[in-house]
Amino acid sequence: MQVIKVENLSKLYFLGGTMHNSLRDVIMNFANSPRRVAKQELWALRDINFTVEDGETLGIIGHNGAGKSTLLKILSRITKPSSGMAEIHGRIASLLEVGTGFHNELSGRENIFLNGAILGMKRREIERKFDEIVDFAEIEKFIDTPVKHYSSGMYMRLAFSVAAYLEQEVLIVDEVLAVGDVAFQKKCLNKMRDVSQSGRTVLFVSHDMSAITRICNRAIALNKGKIIAEGATADVVREYLSESWGMTAQKTFESDAQMPSSDEVRLKKVRIVAGDGETCDAFDIRKKIGIEATYEVLRGGQILLPNYQVYNQDRVHIFTIQDVSNEWMRQKKEPGEFVSTAWIPGNLMSEGSFFVNVAVVTYLPKMTVHFNALEAVSFSVIDPMTGDTARGDFVGNMDGAMRPLVEWETAKH
């Protein structure tokens, strides 16, 4: 059964035109109307169509300004669409932020009731779940303290906990998992998973691609108010990542002028490839990743070594790899086209997006960097949460620039 049905949904904003906040502006606009600057139109959403089945968890991804928030606001009935329609079956709870309506002067207890009522819970429902909520938030001792004395961690925990016990059939959730410490995040994520597995219908927006991959079976990606990808989460995430960074797993330098070059060598193409040799931009964390450069040696007789520098999404330089194979490390290259592929083993990279600089260098007799193509290609790594990776059973936000799967030995003495 279709629980959410969205048809041709559009939202138009007028920039400048309706945003005046003082009477004077309106009068001035009215007086000047013939010369008025044309209103700027902005379609925050344009002809959006999708459906969500009963019990499904749909992820919505897209960067800032893509229309995610507008879509959630329309579906939560906070704002009206300009055209099109949506139909939702069942009681709706929308969580566009945690702790909506929390008041600093009120105690934890009072805020649970207030926030619960704001989220559409009945008073009796809140009373019934009160102990569970307090328990989940881990704030028993401070329940009668005004929340202004809470640490920000306690505040966020309490706020999320109220939301975690909502019973509505349809749940609309925006970026609320990034609260509290790592341990609490894990708890929230598990709770979200329980919710999505309890047969309720969930719309889930997050920037955290791994959270989306873990929780949602299906996803849509928005860009500039339109759906650019729809389908199985892993595919959509991959498409989104390649789209959103403005880079692909393959870069071909078409003309001579574009090719990074020196007198000796020039770069023609860079690809990120999977084990089967196909271009690929999103990898299962367990699979090996190939970085392949195609370059043309113009003047022979030198040792020319490809050198790749890998950066993560925070632009931290994680490692550099270069050709140290017995075959080529000290071998001069003759003119002609070469293809060099470096294989990064599976179970080594962490989750996230990565960028690769591609250089060709000579060390002997004199060190020369022939060129270095910055951020030539990018790829992403996703942990499928199967339990056989370095994550084990941990589902939270796992920090660290690398995530090698190592051998463990434990002995009992």
Place this chain on the structure above:
Amino acid sequence: MQNVTKIKPSDSWITLNLKELWAYRELFYFLTWRDVKIRYKQTAIGILWAILQPVLTTAIFTVIFSQLARVETSNVPYPLFALSGLLVWLYINNSITLSSNSLVGNANLVTKVYFPRLIVPISAALAGLIDFALGFIVLILMMVYYGINLTRQIFLLPFFLLLMVILTLSFGTLFSAVNVRFRDVKFALPFALQIWMFLSTVFYPLDILSEKWRAMFAFNPLNGILQGFRASLFGEQFDWTAIGASIALTFFVMLISLFVFKQMEDDFADLI
């Protein structure tokens, strides 16, 4: 599943969904309760302010108007006349001020959660009734002190209180909506309220005015309410012409207010 929510562009029909308001009655309760709870937080004497405000103002008015300006109030001592007027006025003044600021003040709610928006200005205006009730106790004590006996007319008092609340809610709701779009309300309102007070029989009786002015005063809905309120308390003659005009005007303001609010409601989240 029983509930089906249809989301469509705004239509031009003005519909007041009373059923939905009723469904959200608990939120009504909690928001009013919140406003009452936080009103006097972090004040040294707390709710005593609800008593001090009218009592001190009454004292000042008594000195100025009764002692210095010699304003005559025919049936009741001037302090009683002033306090009864001030209770009504302070409720209206404070509640309209709070209410008109309520949507903007609760922007985080309005932009993050759906609920019938009318709840916000109405609950803000209802919270002030606690202050009114406390002041009313002082008024009763003063009536006992001055030896004024209640008559059967007291049974009409709830009707005038209801009229007072409806008038307040109507203005509060109207200004809260306009304030979302035009923040000028914040500056214009205190000024307008002050003028309104001077044009009302809050601290002087109608009989000090000439005939011509008295007729004009019927166009102020507050005057009928004040007349009826005092008459019910002090057993004076009801001025049904003034009261009738007041009822008509109050409902007129209510209709305008609902119309404007409903017109603007759909855009609140985008404009706030």
